[in-house]
Amino acid sequence: MLDRNDPSFWSDLFQTILQGAGETLYTVGFSLLFTVIFGLAAGVVLVTTETGGLLAKPFGSRTLGIVINKLLDLLVNVGRSIPFIILMILLIPFTRMLVGSFIGPTAAIVPLTIAGIPFFARLVEIGIREVPVGLIEAAESLGATRWTILAKVMVAEAVPALALGLSTTIVGLIGYSAMVGAVGGGGLGDVAFRYGYQRYSPEYMFAVVILLIVFVQLFQSLGNFAARRLSHR
Amino acid sequence: MISVDRISKSYGSGENVVHALDNVSLNIAKGEIFGVVGQSGAGKSTLIRTINSLERPDSGTVTVDGQNMNLLQGAQLRSARHNIGMIFQHFNLLSSRTVQSNVELSLEITGMDRGARRKRAAEILDLVGLSGKATAYPAQLSGGQKQRVGIARALASKPSVLLSDEATSALDPETTQQILDLIRQLSRELGLTVLLITHEMDVVKRICDSAAVMSQGRILEQGTVEGLLTTEKSLLGQALFPLGEIPLNGNTIIEITFNGVTTDRPVIAQLARTYNIDVGILGAAIETVHGHQTGRTRLELPGSAETVAAAIADLRGQGLFVEVIGC
Incomplete structure (x- = not known):
């Protein structure tokens, strides 16, 4: 048990929490980066390889389109159905191969990204699906290439939905990052576990919880604000 | 093109x-x-x-x-x-x-x-x-x-x-x-x-x-x-100038399509005067079809077959498009 009358108690708490928050932001930040890159691509491919989609026939083969679509759909479902705590353990060999270790904030990026991609991919899929088909047709009638339609019509029009999806994903990743922290991933989860749970310090526990609430509020509000600003509907 | x-x-x-x-x-x-x-x-x-x-x-x-x-x-x-x-x-x-x-x-x-x-x-x-x-x-x-x-x-x-x-x-x-x-x-x-x-x-x-x-x-x-x-039984003509059901009462019924210049002339009054027919107007629709006054009028022409035939021939002679739709 920590002694809260110790003169350095509060400054230690502050230091520890600050470091934990920094690690959390680092882990979440990088996982988010990879999640957005791969999740966006996966979401776009999910929509476009459907029947009648822009990439329904990659290299002229509808069969290939169907295979890609079904496979990706399956992967996304599998990724989303494995509870994160299990996925994390399952990925230990993979993480070690990629980062050299499965402990620490950098190693935590791997399971977070793997969990984040299917989550964000679904949100991207939903967002892009809401873009009216007529807009794609209009761009086709103007003689646009598939790439132009993808980038300038489908993704550009889905941006407000993507901003909301992004903030939802950040919130999810912050939650997962606390779980990674409990098993050696560092960050606020680690602080809560080591100080709040193992050393019975309610101050550390509260500080972590409050900071997490602040983060979630902040990112959700930012996402909502961005979506509102970006939407001209 | x-x-x-x-x-x-x-x-x-x-x-x-x-x-x-x-x-x-x-x-x-x-x-x-x-x-x-x-x-x-x-x-x-x-x-x-x-x-x-x-x-x-x-x-x-x-x-x-x-x-x-x-x-x-x-x-x-x-x-x-x-x-x-x-x-x-x-x-x-x-x-x-x-x-x-x-x-x-x-x-x-x-x-x-x-x-x-x-x-x-x-x-x-x-x-x-x-x-x-x-x-x-x-x-x-x-x-x-x-x-x-x-x-x-x-x-x-x-x-x-x-x-x-x-x-x-x-x-x-x-x-x-x-x-x-x-x-x-x-x-x-x-x-x-x-x-x-x-x-x-x-x-x-x-x-x-x-x-x-x-x-x-x-x-x-x-x-x-x-x-x-001005085509007989044209769907477009009928849709543009709907004149309703055709009443059949034994008299000759005709439809005249006006086009451009003829709309200005008192065609029906002249017809009644020249042939002494009690022309009945059953329906009429006049529309401006890109700039031209165009229209269709349905008339009832009572009277002997010869008079009616002469009247129709006269109308056609004036360059009007005439359809006989009932008699």
């Missing part, structure tokens, strides 16, 4: 097969405004979408400006589409872009550089009467203004053909007129060939030079609008 030669297209298979297009042929001259009218489900939409190859016919050929559209692929098809603008019932503007930027999309696609795009977009927005709205977003515009943006976007890359897919169907009557007037004016100024599809007879009457009536994938009649109006 546009030539559609015996195209067919069907969807589904077996018992559920739908013949959206059944051996359809059309010829549209350069600078002409051609209207295709029909109920929804008649195949008009499929027809217009084959012109820019958004859909491919199962058989037959579509030729635009000398190019066989069915054979074009990839870059060639895209470049042919730069020459064919299209406007839509629901405008299909990008909500994330301003008016100016929506118009510029069309030029980004053709690869025009930024400065030239700006200049061209401003020019075309001025032409459609929207120069003050360049920085507005589509959501801030009225339906009519949105369609003006649609027209500007379609015409920005200077196409020679404009396809209009029910472009006025979502607009109120007054706005419809303004948009139709604009299309007609632009067609004249820019030498545009226009193919429009609509379910509103009014549209045909207002701006079309020629028209076709479509039903269940077939073209039932086609020709110049004036020609169709």
